[in-house]
Amino acid sequence: MQMTTRDDLDHFLIAPDPKRGDLTRAVIGRDHNGDEIPLSVVEERPLTIFLNGQEIVTAMTIGDYPEYLALGFLRNQGMLQPGETVLGVDYDAELETAVVRTDGQTTYEEKLKKKTRTSGCAVGTVFGDMMEGLEGLELPQTALQTSWLYRLSAQINRTPSLYLEAGAIHGTVLCKGDVPLVYMEDVGRHNAVDKIAGWMLSEGVSADDKILYTTGRLTSEMVIKTAMMGIPALVSRSGFTAWGVEIAREVGLTLIGRMKGKRFVCLAGEERLVWDADPNQIPDENRKHGRKGN
Known part of the structure; x- marks a missing residue:
């Protein structure tokens, strides 16, 4: 059995903290045999995001890193413009609000009227003109080595996480080459x-x-967010939607899914893959270490 070592976690700038007490709650239930069973379940709480004095959205979240969530949501919705100065982010735990303060004016009344409910769990929301942010976007044509994919998958799947502790949650990891840097989790991907x-x-x-x-x-939604962030490659253990593939091909995003063990499928940007690993040398995924289905 291959265990995660301290060295495996040292490269993380931010890693999950599955033992953090306020992210889960202990609940007593009964299993299929009628036996009493203790279970750790993920907490879910609202966070209302403001841009200056204007309320933008209320998101359901596990509650960690609210400042980053507020900043990232506004950035990915195109509400923080390039060159706009963020003066600060004020988080109030009691009021469950995060206020992002900038040096510009906030005039998003019309934008807020055009909302599209997405397929994201925990009710993802994308504003109707978000696609406008992709017009003329050209992602860097960065090469991606297949050996990186295998090493990243092995490291990430062995990392202690809230998902492995309690389930009912998604994880996203920012990586550079074969090194995972920042690992975030939440009820919605x-x-x-x-x-x-x-x-x-x-x-x-x-x-x-x-x-x-x-x-x-x-x-x-996942493809759009990744492209808006300027990241040239998106990799998942799960599958694709047709529109996600279409958008990835239009913006030049390398899109890889069904990444489990030695297997993966690339549906966009395959010309940027560097095939430097022999799949026959990669072990099949041990289900004990792999994540459960989404």
Whole structure:
């Protein structure tokens, strides 16, 4: 049995903290035999995001990294413009609000009227003109080595996480080459992505040489968010939607799904793959270490 070591976690700038007490709750239930069983279940709480004085959205979240979630959501919705200065993010735990303050004016009344409910769990919301942010977008044509994919998958699947502790949650990991850097989790995969976007914005991290790894489905929303962040590659353990594939091909995003063990499928950007690993040398995934189905 291959265990995660301290060395495996040292490269993470942010890693999951499955033992953090306020993210789960202990519940007593009964199993299929009628026996009493203790279970750890994920907490879910609202976060209302404001941009300056304007209320934008209320998201259901596990409650960690609210500042990053607020920043990333606004960034991925195109509500924080390039060059706009973020003066600060004020989080109030009691009021369950995060206020992002900028040096610009907020005039998104019309934008807020055009909402599209997405397929994301925990009721993802995309504003109707979000696709406008993709017009003229050209992602960097960064090469992606298949050996990186295998090493990332093995490392991430062995990392202690809230998902392995309690389930009912998605994970998203920002990577560089074969090194996972920032691992975020949430009840909605879009929230996990937004947290990473917020961290990148806050820390001034470039996207050109990054890979985004997710446990969720490769839907249009996931592809759009990744492209808006400027990340050239998106990888998932799960499958695709047709619109997600179409958008990835249009913007030049390398899109890889069904990444389990030695197997994966690339439906966009296959010309950027560098086949430097022999799949026959990669062990099949042990289900004890792999994630459960979405």
